[in-house]
Amino acid sequence: MRKALKVLGLILLVIVVLVGGAAAYIALSGIPRYTPGKVELTVEVTPERVARGRRTADMLCIACHMDADTGKLSGHRMPDLPPQFGVAYSANITQDRETGIGTWTDGEIAYLLRTGIKRDGSYAPPWMVKLPNLADEDLKDVIAFLRSDDPLLAPVKHKTPPSEPSFLTKFLCRVAFKPLPLPEQPLPRPDAGDHVAVGRYLVNAHALCFGCHSVDFAKVDDLHPEKSAGYLGGGNAMPDLSGRKVLTGNLTFDETGIGKWSEADFVRALRFGVRPDRSVLLYPMVPYPELTEAEARAVYAYLRTVPHIQNAVPRPAAQEVTGADAGRAAFYHYGCNSCHGDTGLGMFDLRKGARDFPTDEALIAYIRHPEQFKPGVKMPPWDGVIAEEDFASLAAYVRKLGLRASGS
Numbered sequence: 001m002r003k004a005l006k007v008l009g010l011i012l013l014v015i016v017v018l019v020g021g022a023a024a025y026i027a028l029s030g031i032p033r034y035t036p037g038k039v040e041l042t043v044e045v046t047p048e049r050v051a052r053g054r055r056t057a058d059m060l061c062i063a064c065h066m067d068a069d070t071g072k073l074s075g076h077r078m079p080d081l082p083p084q085f086g087v088a089y090s091a092n093i094t095q096d097r098e099t100g101i102g103t104w105t106d107g108e109i110a111y112l113l114r115t116g117i118k119r120d121g122s123y124a125p126p127w128m129v130k131l132p133n134l135a136d137e138d139l140k141d142v143i144a145f146l147r148s149d150d151p152l153l154a155p156v157k158h159k160t161p162p163s164e165p166s167f168l169t170k171f172l173c174r175v176a177f178k179p180l181p182l183p184e185q186p187l188p189r190p191d192a193g194d195h196v197a198v199g200r201y202l203v204n205a206h207a208l209c210f211g212c213h214s215v216d217f218a219k220v221d222d223l224h225p226e227k228s229a230g231y232l233g234g235g236n237a238m239p240d241l242s243g244r245k246v247l248t249g250n251l252t253f254d255e256t257g258i259g260k261w262s263e264a265d266f267v268r269a270l271r272f273g274v275r276p277d278r279s280v281l282l283y284p285m286v287p288y289p290e291l292t293e294a295e296a297r298a299v300y301a302y303l304r305t306v307p308h309i310q311n312a313v314p315r316p317a318a319q320e321v322t323g324a325d326a327g328r329a330a331f332y333h334y335g336c337n338s339c340h341g342d343t344g345l346g347m348f349d350l351r352k353g354a355r356d357f358p359t360d361e362a363l364i365a366y367i368r369h370p371e372q373f374k375p376g377v378k379m380p381p382w383d384g385v386i387a388e389e390d391f392a393s394l395a396a397y398v399r400k401l402g403l404r405a406s407g408s
């Protein structure tokens, strides 16, 4: 008996030492590195390619890489990364040759976007997008955009601090989050006449709806999106820019999903961010005005074919703040803070509205219909959503945030 106990004790000791050693190893060595492979690629920068690439970047890259201070893609701290994963900074991807990607080759960019491995062999964790199924031509378009004279990419000298991944992130990067293989076959665009195929491509490969809209980022299958746990059934929790937890919607045609939505309802929600009940979708569900009406319908057509999942996803209740400031109350009630944060900066700087629209009349007109001022804008139209009596105090509050920013 005593001997058995002794042996058990020894085994336990060995386990403790092994686990402790492994933990120390993971903590000290960080995210694993890999040997970067090679992609032979030279992309011709034509105006058509650049325009299509910009559109993809509007859907996939700009929110994460936009630096509100410079107005260019010079990177920033990611405010919405759940703290258990540590602190991450999106990189400077302007054409600066020292701190940006001015010296990266087309092949190096392609390799990173396909696999997640940077040219120095470091691995970009899951919050950097990966595009294993994007059509070859669409990938080339993105690279052409990155090489173009688009003002968003003009060189900015700005070195983003190194990210500080948590132990959990380092651990997950050893067991779950791994680099993806390069495609073995050429990847063509879907046949434009096949609506369901076009929709499937947008959801799974191009606009990447499935990652957020399946149940858990850790159980997503990047290579075979349809095999992701809870595929498109929603319920994945993520913070908005005010730190509030928002769950993704159920996009299947179950009763608890969008089964009762008409095609027109869906197209409006997707392109402009307004639901059939006139509530506005909260961050990180930023509208997709860059999708054409036909593309948004194609997504609807595809979603109809997806197996139903029963999952009634609760929506966050409207945030009610008390106090004398009616504008501040409206700001929170309608969820402006969801995209603009508590200070008005968020990922999209609302504070410049005070300067861009000097009269309240103009500012209110913008808030009602931003798309009439700037086609393709990702700010939802609030006409008919905000109660008429709330516009004036809301505009005053936007000015207050703007003044605070300019320090006067």
Ligand code: HEC
Binding pocket: 057, 060, 061, 062, 064, 065, 078, 088, 089, 090, 091, 092, 093, 100, 101, 109, 112, 118, 122, 123, 124, 125, 127, 128, 129, 142, 163
């Ligand atoms: C969800 C946020 C997010 C999205 C979306 C995103 N990125 Fe990134 N990106 C990051 C982060 C974070 C890093 C830094 C990764 C790290 O810490 O290693 C990064 C790194 C990079 C780098 C490496 C630069 C360097 O110097 O190391 C390139 C190039 C890049 N991103 C391009 C893109 C492009 C192109 C897109 C759109 C197709 C895109 N990113 C979409 C967050 C994002």
Ligand code: HEC
Binding pocket: 202, 203, 207, 208, 209, 210, 212, 213, 238, 246, 247, 248, 249, 250, 251, 257, 258, 266, 269, 270, 275, 280, 281, 282, 283, 284, 285, 286, 288, 299, 315, 316
């Ligand atoms: C970055 C994560 C993210 C991406 C990418 C994303 N969504 Fe969402 N989506 C959300 C979140 C979060 C919500 C819930 C918003 C809320 O409660 O106001 C949502 C809500 C929705 C809703 C409303 C559902 C309902 O029941 O009210 C629709 C429709 C929708 N998304 C469609 C799409 C489509 C189509 C795509 C791809 C083109 C997409 N989303 C991409 C995060 C995302």
Ligand code: HEC
Binding pocket: 273, 280, 281, 282, 283, 285, 286, 287, 331, 334, 335, 336, 337, 338, 339, 340, 348, 349, 350, 351, 352, 353, 354, 356, 357, 366, 367, 374, 377, 378, 379, 380, 382, 394, 398
């Ligand atoms: C779904 C995300 C989202 C929500 C919610 C949202 N906005 Fe915006 N807003 C944006 C984006 C994106 C921009 C940047 C537009 C651009 O490209 O110039 C913006 C810009 C602005 C600007 C600055 C305009 C300028 O160019 O000077 C004002 C003012 C503004 N928003 C007011 C509001 C108010 C008020 C609310 C709440 C009623 C609100 N926003 C809610 C996304 C959002």
